[in-house]
Amino acid sequence: MSSTKESKIEDFAFDYLQHYYALQQSAKSVLISKSDKTKNGAEVDGLFAFKDRDSSIFVATVSFKDAFPLADILINYKKNGLSKVRYITPAVLLITSFLVAAQSDHWLYMWVAPFLVAISGFYIHSFSEKNYLKRKIRQQVDALRQHKANEKWLGISISSLCFRNNSLASYLLKQCQRQGVGLITVGKRAKVVLMQEPRTQISRRGDYLRHFSAENSIRQALSNETVLRVA
Structure with missing residues (x-):
């Protein structure tokens, strides 16, 4: 404390x-x-x-x-910033989105959409966590x-x-x-x-x-x- x-x-x-x-x-x-x-x-x-x-x-x-x-x-915010959990969120979203997109033959869905989803997830998580604090x-x-x-x-x-x-x-x-x-x-x-x-x-x-x-x-x-x- x-x-x-x-x-x-x-x-x-x-x-x-x-x-x-x-x-x-x-x-x-x-x-x-x-x-x-x-x-x-x-x-x-x-x-x-x-x-x-x-x-x-x-x-x-x-x-x-x-x-x-x-x-x-x-x-804690001064020393560490936001929690490291916010890095896990985009990783999970990236893997999940890639697996879903892999079901499609379209290269755009397979290679672009997962990264867009992961980046969006990172910013949404960070924004939500800071708003919570x-x-x-x-x-x-x-x-x-x-x-x-x-x-x-x-x-x-x-x-x-x-x-x-x-x-x-x-x-x-x-x-x-x-x-x-x-x-x-x-x-x-x-x-x-x-x-x-x-x-x-x-x-x-x-x-x-x-x-x-x-x-x-x-x-x-x-x-x-x-x-x-x-x-």
């Missing part, structure tokens, strides 16, 4: 994002709650709450436990819709170098941008890298804290201007 090869994002995400909001939002005290839940049962690996400049409650969430499959997909990436990012917050973050235990010349990593960034999700990574050097900043959402009715089961305790802590770090 990638989580054993790279530093763990959960060991760095909380301190990084606390510092991030202290700088970006001038937040004096940031409440950090780990492994929280919404009232609808959706789990978040981390919740950050603080009073912004106009004294409104600002809520941000971070998710990383469900991102392990994403790291595996990106690392993209769908898995899209599903992971879309799952963050369940999190009700001003800003949402996705943290991945993976080196930022894995994003270079990696079309699936570029696709992940596009999906995060589409959903307004921030993306941070941490690799073997234990350095958090900001890959994508989140898009801030404004709640039209009250604040987003009302969606979380720990709403009352968090409100009380914020009203007392204390800093909590819930394990």
